[in-house]
Amino acid sequence: xxxxxxxRPAEQGSKQRLRLxxxxxxxxxxxxxxxxxxxxxxxxxxxxxxxxxAALSRNEQGLRMSALSGVLRVSNGNVTGxxxxxxxxxxxxxxxxxxxxxxxxxxxxxxxxEVFARQAADHEGWIDAMLAExxxxxxxxxxxxxxxxxxxxxxxxxxx
Amino acid sequence: xxxxxxxRPAEQGSKQRLRLxxxxxxxxxxxxxxxxxxxxxxxxxxxxxxxxxAALSRNEQGLRMSALSGVLRVSNGNVTGxxxxxxxxxxxxxxxxxxxxxxxxxxxxxxxxEVFARQAADHEGWIDAMLAExxxxxxxxxxxxxxxxxxxxxxxxxxx
DNA sequence: CATAAATGTTTTAAGTATGAAATAAATTCT
DNA sequence: AGAATTTATTTCATACTTAAAACATTTATG
Numbered sequence: 001x002x003x004x005x006x007x008r009p010a011e012q013g014s015k016q017r018l019r020l021x022x023x024x025x026x027x028x029x030x031x032x033x034x035x036x037x038x039x040x041x042x043x044x045x046x047x048x049x050x051x052x053x054a055a056l057s058r059n060e061q062g063l064r065m066s067a068l069s070g071v072l073r074v075s076n077g078n079v080t081g082x083x084x085x086x087x088x089x090x091x092x093x094x095x096x097x098x099x100x101x102x103x104x105x106x107x108x109x110x111x112x113x114e115v116f117a118r119q120a121a122d123h124e125g126w127i128d129a130m131l132a133e134x135x136x137x138x139x140x141x142x143x144x145x146x147x148x149x150x151x152x153x154x155x156x157x158x159x160x
Numbered sequence: 161x162x163x164x165x166x167x168r169p170a171e172q173g174s175k176q177r178l179r180l181x182x183x184x185x186x187x188x189x190x191x192x193x194x195x196x197x198x199x200x201x202x203x204x205x206x207x208x209x210x211x212x213x214a215a216l217s218r219n220e221q222g223l224r225m226s227a228l229s230g231v232l233r234v235s236n237g238n239v240t241g242x243x244x245x246x247x248x249x250x251x252x253x254x255x256x257x258x259x260x261x262x263x264x265x266x267x268x269x270x271x272x273x274e275v276f277a278r279q280a281a282d283h284e285g286w287i288d289a290m291l292a293e294x295x296x297x298x299x300x301x302x303x304x305x306x307x308x309x310x311x312x313x314x315x316x317x318x319x320x
Numbered sequence: 321c322a323t324a325a326a327t328g329t330t331t332t333a334a335g336t337a338t339g340a341a342a343t344a345a346a347t348t349c350t
Numbered sequence: 351a352g353a354a355t356t357t358a359t360t361t362c363a364t365a366c367t368t369a370a371a372a373c374a375t376t377t378a379t380g
Contacts, residue, residue, distance in 0.1 A: 016299035018288070019303050023310065076328080076329070081366075124174055133309060143183045150187050153190050196368085261345060
């Protein structure tokens, strides 16, 4: 029966986690805003376009629309418009899938691959500069911690 | 002149930081998606609406549109539509500023404050559950690290 | 084989995002 | 005071976002 008030550990933890989330959100948004701005001014492009091209770059044989939206974790309908615009610019192409006339495969064109390579190099450099404060070891350890956290979130999501 | 190949520490660090960024983005998006989904199903609302109400809740006397967009770090024009819809629902009101007919103050209505209180309590609970894996101390230390990182990013942005 | 169910994609409706242009009002300058 | 500039907000054009509906095609089932 001390005179100090109860700290109520559960509630305390909740506040700490809320604070962490708000900071996480703030940092992520700030970095994203910077990347978007640079994509816009230096490549006249956007992050979603870059994300799509990155996914296609890792799958040279192409990806179906559904696979693409799965990889990027955005809704199916969303990818349609982005691919439309990339196709208009000649950066990707739609290829029919033999034996399934519902599906289409999306692939980078030669021009698309070339453009993406340049963008990816700069993109990595921008991030490196923004996170320069973190040592390689520190970056590695945080990435590992986030990995287990993401895993846990995935498990939870799957069980619901 | 050893036979082991150069590791090129700078490039290594760059890859680690890129990986960290991608994980950060993945975790943030996953949590955001979960919060959005819950806001939608349980309160028929959205995160941007919640963010605006949270900012107004911290400033009972009200905020100008420009202050609001500054706090939320979204563009000015964007906030107009969100406040419009909140006003339609009777959750916020626009109050003229005495002595400056250009400006308007936005404030939570009584109903808005009441609705927000309920949403905020649940919101904190959702985050607490998603980050339950982290101890209060761990959350605190990560939050502190992110704070210095955010500070550094702000400094950089200001100098450009 | 014909219909029902499932799958792959696009379209639609509503909301959110940006940057830039437009509008309106206040302040500063001459 | 009158003109030029700055400040506060809205409007506009375009892109991205989701969820849900619509459409087309394939696979499964009776």
